[in-house]
Amino acid sequence: MPTESPRVVIDLDLPGPTISRHIYGHFAEHLGRCIYGGFWVGEDSPIPNVGGIRSDVVEALRALQIPNLRWPGGCFADDYHWRDGIGPREERPRMVNSHWGDVVEDNSFGTHEFMALCELLGTDAYISGNVGSGSVQEMSEWIEYLTRADDSPMAVLRRQNGRDEPWKVPFFGIGNEAWGCGGSMRVEQFASLARQYSTYVRKHADNEVYRIAAGASDHDYNWTEVLMKSFDKLEAGDGPAGPFQGISLHYYTMTGSWGDKGDATTFTEDEWYIALARAAHMNELLTRHGQVMDRHDPGKRVGLVVDEWGTWWNAEPGTNPGFLYQQNTLRDALVASLHFDAFHRHADRVVMANIAQTVNVLQAMILTDPDSGALVLTPTYHVFAMNTPHHDARSLAAHVIAPEASRTVEGKDMSLLSASASTKGATAHVSLSNLDAAEARTVVLDLRGRDVTGFSAQVLTAAELNSHNTPEQPEAVAPRKLDGIRRHPRGLELDLPAHSYVTVALELGVDD
Numbered sequence: 075m076p077t078e079s080p081r082v083v084i085d086l087d088l089p090g091p092t093i094s095r096h097i098y099g100h101f102a103e104h105l106g107r108c109i110y111g112g113f114w115v116g117e118d119s120p121i122p123n124v125g126g127i128r129s130d131v132v133e134a135l136r137a138l139q140i141p142n143l144r145w146p147g148g149c150f151a152d153d154y155h156w157r158d159g160i161g162p163r164e165e166r167p168r169m170v171n172s173h174w175g176d177v178v179e180d181n182s183f184g185t186h187e188f189m190a191l192c193e194l195l196g197t198d199a200y201i202s203g204n205v206g207s208g209s210v211q212e213m214s215e216w217i218e219y220l221t222r223a224d225d226s227p228m229a230v231l232r233r234q235n236g237r238d239e240p241w242k243v244p245f246f247g248i249g250n251e252a253w254g255c256g257g258s259m260r261v262e263q264f265a266s267l268a269r270q271y272s273t274y275v276r277k278h279a280d281n282e283v284y285r286i287a288a289g290a291s292d293h294d295y296n297w298t299e300v301l302m303k304s305f306d307k308l309e310a311g312d313g314p315a316g317p318f319q320g321i322s323l324h325y326y327t328m329t330g331s332w333g334d335k336g337d338a339t340t341f342t343e344d345e346w347y348i349a350l351a352r353a354a355h356m357n358e359l360l361t362r363h364g365q366v367m368d369r370h371d372p373g374k375r376v377g378l379v380v381d382e383w384g385t386w387w388n389a390e391p392g393t394n395p396g397f398l399y400q401q402n403t404l405r406d407a408l409v410a411s412l413h414f415d416a417f418h419r420h421a422d423r424v425v426m427a428n429i430a431q432t433v434n435v436l437q438a439m440i441l442t443d444p445d446s447g448a449l450v451l452t453p454t455y456h457v458f459a460m461n462t463p464h465h466d467a468r469s470l471a472a473h474v475i476a477p478e479a480s481r482t483v484e485g486k487d488m489s490l491l492s493a494s495a496s497t498k499g500a501t502a503h504v505s506l507s508n509l510d511a512a513e514a515r516t517v518v519l520d521l522r523g524r525d526v527t528g529f530s531a532q533v534l535t536a537a538e539l540n541s542h543n544t545p546e547q548p549e550a551v552a553p554r555k556l557d558g559i560r561r562h563p564r565g566l567e568l569d570l571p572a573h574s575y576v577t578v579a580l581e582l583g584v585d586d
């Protein structure tokens with residue numbers, strides 16, 4: 075008996091919560107070649123730059139409309155003292171970057187350089203403050219330095235360092251991984267500190283600041299529970315919670331263990347599926363952390379911020395293992411598309427997310443060659459580019475009916491088809507990931523509730539599961555137009571190549 079094609083059912087006239095563009099956020103740590111060599115080359119570099127910041131990197135990221143950038147860490151943030159990174163560069167004190175390669179950091183990229191980068195990118199700053207080894211006063215003065223307009227001590231100091239106008243800082247992190255590199259704290263201890271430090275991250279003038287307390291790793295639901303319990307009167311009120319407004323979650327995808335994470339480009343078909351199953355696990359993590367949050371906060375006043383996610387492979391052979399440099403293949407692209415599907419589905423709770431990290435570290439958008447300076451856009455970059463129509467669109471439930479398209483991975487059933495969708499005005503955007511390593515699939519989009527007046531599709535795939543881009547072959551994995559999308563009695567039908575990511579743009583008739 076012929077089997078029915080997999081179907082994705084979407085009610086185009088039932089928009090759900092808005093998918094914040096901030097789930098497409100980024101992360102730049104003082105780690106390996108992310109800041110130095112990635113973003114920052116210095117004013118005297120032969121690489122074209124604006125005030126020391128690489129122009130080609132800025133141009134590539136502007137095309138992604140990146141909504142926010144988290145800095146300076148990561149683990150580095152809880153060792154960082156912001157006053158070391160202001161004033162004349164040649165006079166700035168040095169420090170040891172003990173987490174990442176044990177190298178000496180000269181602080182030539184500091185607050186002014188980071189805020190200039192945000193201005194060039196047209197992105198919001200997400201400053202990650204030091205709780206682990208910093209003081210309340212230090213954190214309080216940083217936000218004053220950044221955002222105060224009058225003649226307060228920190229505003230005067232900022233002016234002495236060449237910046238008259240205050241900046242806007244919409245997001246501020248209260249510590250990072252407080253359970254580990256951020257201070258090895260117990261959650262009860264950290265919850266108290268998060269309340270205290272957040273209180274002093276003040277709103278100066280009209281700078282609304284969203285404070286994000288360092289949250290759980292993976293399935294540490296107790297960490298989330300205790301942080302949620304630390305709020306006052308959450309059930310009773312409305313408006314943003316206080317003294318902090320969001321809590322974070324970190325989750326990395328690998329095929330092995332922390333000791334041997336698996337290789338970025340050399341992997342078996344089994345490891346392809348393990349990576350994708352573990353990436354899809356983000357959906358369960360969001361459901362379960364969300365359930366804990368719902369119990370304390372049914373009005374969803376506290377946001378969940380996944381401010382570190384992505385693949386973490388063994389460092390590229392021949393590179394400093396402390397620099398976390400890794401290649402990025404088609405598999406990484408599908409890891410990204412699965413995360414975005416999960417974030418879209420949980421748009422009511424997930425207000426922000428930051429892939430780790432933007433340039434030359436972990437699951438990067440951009441890799442730069444340390445010798446020639448050549449820049450390569452990774453497969454992951456292209457998923458971000460294909461997904462820009464989801465920014466600030468209303469999420470649409472996408473029900474996947476594909477009983478044949480599944481397989482058992484690490485003892486659990488895994489769907490080989492993932493989908494999510496959103497709508498904005500007279501358009502809708504559907505994301506489809508065919509995780510099957512070998513088989514193409516014809517899929518029916520069962521589109522209900524609004525007329526579809528036009529459609530087009532893009533596909534990201536490649537010959538091999540481990541295809542990736544290099545300076546010699548920069549477009550081995552790049553999006554192209556997907557032909558053959560056609561009308562079907564239920565809506566549309568299209569053929570997804572094996573191991574591919576496809577986005578479908580729909581034009582919709584007038585909503586009645």
Ligand code: AHR
Pocket residue numbers: 103147148149150250251382430431436
């Ligand atoms: O992204 C690399 C590191 O991973 C970050 O510094 C830390 O927060 C996490 O453990």
